[in-house]
Amino acid sequence: MNQIKFRKFLSPILILLIWQTIAINGIVPTWFLPVPTEVMKTLFGMIMSGEVPHHTLISLGRAFSGYLLAAVVGILLGLLIAWSTIIEDFFDPLIELIRPLSTFALIPIFFLWFGIGNTSKILIIFKSCFFPIIINTIAGIKGVDAKLIMAAQSLGANGFQLWTRVLLPSAMPMIITGLRISTAIAMMALVGVEMLSSDSGLGFLVIDAQRTFDTERVFAGIGVLSIIGFSLDKLARYIQSKALSWHSETSLGGGM
Amino acid sequence: MIDATNISKVFNGRKDRKETLAISNLTMSVKRNEFVSIVGPSGCGKSTFLLMLAGLEKPTSGNLTIEGAPILGPGVQRSIVFQEYLLFPWRTVQGNIEFGPRLRKVSKDDCLADTRDFIELMGLTGFEHCYPHELSGGMQQRVAIARALANKPEVLLMDEPFGALDALTRESMQMELQKIWLQTQCTVLFVTHSISEAIFLSDRVVVMSKRPAIVKEELKIALDRPRQRDMHMTRQFREYEAYLKNIVWEEVN
Ligand SMILES: Nc1ncnc2c1ncn2[C@@H]1O[C@H](COP(=O)(O)OP(=O)(O)OP(=O)(O)O)[C@@H](O)[C@H]1O
Ligand SMILES: [Mg+2]
Numbered sequence: 001m002n003q004i005k006f007r008k009f010l011s012p013i014l015i016l017l018i019w020q021t022i023a024i025n026g027i028v029p030t031w032f033l034p035v036p037t038e039v040m041k042t043l044f045g046m047i048m049s050g051e052v053p054h055h056t057l058i059s060l061g062r063a064f065s066g067y068l069l070a071a072v073v074g075i076l077l078g079l080l081i082a083w084s085t086i087i088e089d090f091f092d093p094l095i096e097l098i099r100p101l102s103t104f105a106l107i108p109i110f111f112l113w114f115g116i117g118n119t120s121k122i123l124i125i126f127k128s129c130f131f132p133i134i135i136n137t138i139a140g141i142k143g144v145d146a147k148l149i150m151a152a153q154s155l156g157a158n159g160f161q162l163w164t165r166v167l168l169p170s171a172m173p174m175i176i177t178g179l180r181i182s183t184a185i186a187m188m189a190l191v192g193v194e195m196l197s198s199d200s201g202l203g204f205l206v207i208d209a210q211r212t213f214d215t216e217r218v219f220a221g222i223g224v225l226s227i228i229g230f231s232l233d234k235l236a237r238y239i240q241s242k243a244l245s246w247h248s249e250t251s252l253g254g255g256m
Numbered sequence: 257m258i259d260a261t262n263i264s265k266v267f268n269g270r271k272d273r274k275e276t277l278a279i280s281n282l283t284m285s286v287k288r289n290e291f292v293s294i295v296g297p298s299g300c301g302k303s304t305f306l307l308m309l310a311g312l313e314k315p316t317s318g319n320l321t322i323e324g325a326p327i328l329g330p331g332v333q334r335s336i337v338f339q340e341y342l343l344f345p346w347r348t349v350q351g352n353i354e355f356g357p358r359l360r361k362v363s364k365d366d367c368l369a370d371t372r373d374f375i376e377l378m379g380l381t382g383f384e385h386c387y388p389h390e391l392s393g394g395m396q397q398r399v400a401i402a403r404a405l406a407n408k409p410e411v412l413l414m415d416e417p418f419g420a421l422d423a424l425t426r427e428s429m430q431m432e433l434q435k436i437w438l439q440t441q442c443t444v445l446f447v448t449h450s451i452s453e454a455i456f457l458s459d460r461v462v463v464m465s466k467r468p469a470i471v472k473e474e475l476k477i478a479l480d481r482p483r484q485r486d487m488h489m490t491r492q493f494r495e496y497e498a499y500l501k502n503i504v505w506e507e508v509n
Contacts, residue, residue, distance in 0.1 A: 145342070147338065147340060147342055148342050148344070150307070150310075150312045150338075150342075151336075151338060151342040151344075152344075152355070153312065153329075153330045154310050154311070154312060154330045154334070154335065154336050155332070155335070155355050155356040155359065155403070155404075155407060156330070156332040156356055156359045156360065156407065157359055161359055165355075165359070166344070169344070169346045169347075170344075170345075170346070172346070244346075245387075246345055246346045246347070246348075246387045246389075247345070247346070247389075
């Protein structure tokens with residue numbers, strides 16, 4: 001167990017060592033590749049000054065708002081679409097047309113309509129998270145074994161009970177997978193939109209440092225983003241394994 | 257109690273729209289408290305017939321009644337044990353067994369007390385909190401039987417319930433089923449591929465023809481109740497077995 005843990009740290013440590021050696025010996029200029037220990041010092045300073053917490057909170061607020069909106073609308077609409085073919089036929093063409101469109105293609109329009117403030121940023125995160133969630137919800141419900149529904153019916157389940165006791169729990173692995181995928185997508189969209197137009201947030205922090213060739217700050221910002229992304233993914237996986245402890249596949253991978 | 261008259265069932269293939277006549281003009285009836293087994297070649301429509309009795313498939317034509325009333329849909333007085341178990345994977349053994357009673361708002365404590373007998377009867381004690389994927393095929397099948405019994409049905413429809421069990425467990429399950437049946441006085445329709453199992457358990461064995469299925473033969477089994485394991489050796493049992501094997505053999509070839 002301990003040995004496995006150690007092996008997993010080997011490659012990051014090795015890369016940091018090589019990087020440190022290259023950078024400290026001046027093989028490349030530090031504005032091109034800063035010294036890792038200096039980056040950590042800079043990062044520490046930025047945390048202590050409140051700069052990193054400030055931008056992190058703003059970023060997480062945006063990401064969370066867009067994500068939550070996508071989760072609520074995506075799951076509800078997905079359930080409605082899986083429930084009724086009339087609703088499905090109405091929304092299906094819209095979904096098929098907008099889904100393949102790159103989120104970034106919509107940014108100019110969102111800026112035009114909603115301004116460059118928080119609204120369009122949240123809507124862009126919403127757009128990128130919405131489709132994985134709704135598609136997984138629909139597929140989850142439609143993929144429920146028809147015979148399993150029969151089994152529940154013969155035990156006395158009526159229409160509403162079928163939804164709450166069979167369809168939803170049965171589709172839950174797919175729905176939760178959609179939710180988990182979307183946490184990573186939310187972070188990606190967040191950074192993109194904050195880099196394009198913003199005066200706050202971690203994406204802004206990174207792009208602003210790059211404009212002034214302050215490469216240490218660029219790397220510090222990237223480091224923060226990477227840690228947030230990593231933690232969110234771990235958290236999502238943890239929640240997934242807890243929620244689906246009955247599920248043979250996820251419970252195998254659940255042991256963090 | 258159950259009367260099927262001139263039942264036929266046509267399935268429409270999904271892709272090629274080719275029609276399959278699974279059952280044609282099947283007529284049979286089952287009396288209250290009777291134990292009837294159905295044997296017949298694979299694919300002849302046995303499962304389809306049970307699904308129709310459960311109210312989960314509709315006959316294409318013909319009349320299907322229970323105590324004179326047509327079967328229009330599922331009803332809790334008819335429980336079915338599916339060939340494929342069909343347990344709810346997100347529910348524990350206990351959760352699966354009490355699925356039916358909980359739907360009818362029976363309290364958790366009452367369910368626990370009610371289902372304890374079935375759990376014990378099926379040899380599932382100690383596994384109440386396991387999930388289906390943690391159980392062997394044979395144990396999953398036993399959960400499925402306990403789940404069907406927990407609804408206290410008048411009619412128990414069983415589709416090859418012991419198919420996944422080893423020979424020894426199978427024999428003891430047959431004894432248990434006989435005990436349950438004698439105790440609960442329910443009516444049982446039992447589909448099996450094993451002719452000796454059919455003879456051992458039943459008051460009557462129905463042989464279906466190959467597709468499209470009709471009733472090929474019906475045989476009353478006049479062995480004493482309760483049946484003992486050594487009855488397999490008796491001359492009468494052997495005669496039943498030889499007779500039925502011949503008929504089924506003709507159908508398969
Ligand atoms: N939902 C369905 N759609 C189309 N065809 C079906 C469907 N269900 C059953 N059939 C067909 O009807 C026939 C009878 O099937 P059924 O499952 O009732 O047979 P069975 O007697 O139970 O066979 P086995 O002993 O192998 O379980 C088969 O030819 C099968 O392909
Ligand atoms: Mg079958």
